Amino acid sequence: MISIKSLSKSYNDNEVLKDINLSFNPGEIHGIVGENGAGKTTLFKTIAGIESFKGVIEYSEGTLKNVMGFLQTDPYFLSKITGKEYLRLLCKARSQKEIDINEKNIFDLPLDQYAETYSTGMQKKLALTGILMQKNDVYILDEPFNGVDIHSNAIINQILLKLKELNKIIILSSHIFSTLYDTCDYLHYLKNGSILRSADKSEFQAIEKEMQSTGIHHKIDKLNLQ
Amino acid sequence: MHSAFKDFGTEPVIGYPIIVFLFCWMSLSFFDRVLYANYIYIFIATIFAYSLTNANHVEFLKQHFSAAEYRKIMILNNLIKVIPFALLLVVKGFFIEAFVLCVIGVLISFLKKGKRQTIIIPTPFGKEPTEFIIGFRKTFWVFPLVYGLTGIAIYKENYNLGIFALILILLVCSGYYTKPDPAYYVWIYDKNPKEFLKHKVMVALKNSLLLVLPILIVLVVFYAKETHFTLLFLLIGWLYLIMYVFMKYAFEYYGLGIFQGIVGALCLLFPPIMIITIPYFYKEALRNLNQSLQ
Incomplete structure (x- = not known):
């Protein structure tokens, strides 16, 4: 179980995360929703330990970062590294040995090409394949469906359900509500750095409506479209 | 270089004289200690000038300037990069080498530096991708x-x-x-x-x-x-x-x-x-x- 207590994060005077309290159990899929700039990526980076923070993040099974797979919104690939070498790097970093990379290439990626030349969707699929090969217990997936084709989206959905079945902890973000309906057990609505509301499946629609209603008409009116 | 000094935490006013001093000192030491220094020095200067060519910068120049202006800027850019080395060669009395270096400076501005290399060069380091x-x-x-x-x-x-x-x-x-x-x-x-x-x-x-x-x-x-x-x-x-x-x-x-x-x-x-x-x-x-x- 991961429990987050009173987590805050500031960049100089700008407080981007304010008193976040959340807990994630094995076998659960949690979705973090919010507008761009709400603090989702920062929240993920603090949970992963990439960013410093104030507060407490506890993991009952040991060192969290060593069993965590983190899929970034825009995965960065080192230049002149092929897809296969990237996957090998991720496996080596987690002391994984004797992995048949070609067999795990479920998205049929051109693994012998440089990863930096992949399209956005292919890069996301490569990064996802990498963290799946690491055999993690916790997965943080920042926009896993973004830029990915429909067929691969369906595969990712099934992967998420399989991971849930395997008792993994999964935390993800997405702007596509339908994908969250299909996979998540809980949603947390993040706004201006605070969790505005947490809800189980029965209240997902209410969260979606709440998000859509927050000032959309007012903002469009401001455009004064003619 | 100006912004590099700032990022490094040094005022450019202090940084430039230090760089000039270090460049002269290291170059002169190089000539004192290394055999065939005049040839190796040309090689180092060429590598330096070529490696500082940024593919994104080149693309930016291509987009915003006419072909003739772009070529002039590229030649000038590379000449500026090799001139300190050429001056050192002149100081050491290697006039022909200094001239050759300037010619190389002009020539490398015609080389195309690929933004994304797609040819996969095999390496013996595949087991440790670092x-x-x-x-x-x-x-x-x-x-x-x-x-x-x-x-x-x-x-x-x-x-x-x-x-x-x-x-x-x-x-x-x-x-x-x-x-x-x-x-x-x-x-x-x-x-x-x-x-x-x-x-x-x-x-x-x-x-x-x-x-x-x-x-x-x-x-x-x-x-x-x-x-x-x-x-x-x-x-x-x-x-x-x-x-x-x-x-x-x-x-x-x-x-x-x-x-x-x-x-x-x-x-x-x-x-x-x-x-x-x-x-x-x-x-x-x-x-x-x-x-x-x-």
């Missing part, structure tokens, strides 16, 4: 030249040239550690900072040994009496490489390359400095890695 894969793919052409130099060293019975080739390989390998890793590529390791640095050093030593091995074997076979000297130079070269590994993780800011270059040049001229720099950079690297690998 700096050596990237570095080798960028500098693969250096190795045949340096191995050729070793051949000349044997043919001309010039042991010093052989040692120079050995050091050159280790210098090239040290250059693989001049770009900081994005935080994610450190974070992914299930190691604490000490284990991480040990792993990085071991990979650096193992892979560099693979690259210097042909030279090492040749020198040991043909200059058996000087084997202890050869091994001493290998050891110093490795210490130099280890220092670069630690430096990579000791600091996280742009301008790292310039700083590493200055420290590297000082240690090259006076290797005993490494007794101080290696432990210092090791401590700084441990401190810096604590955030990502705690």
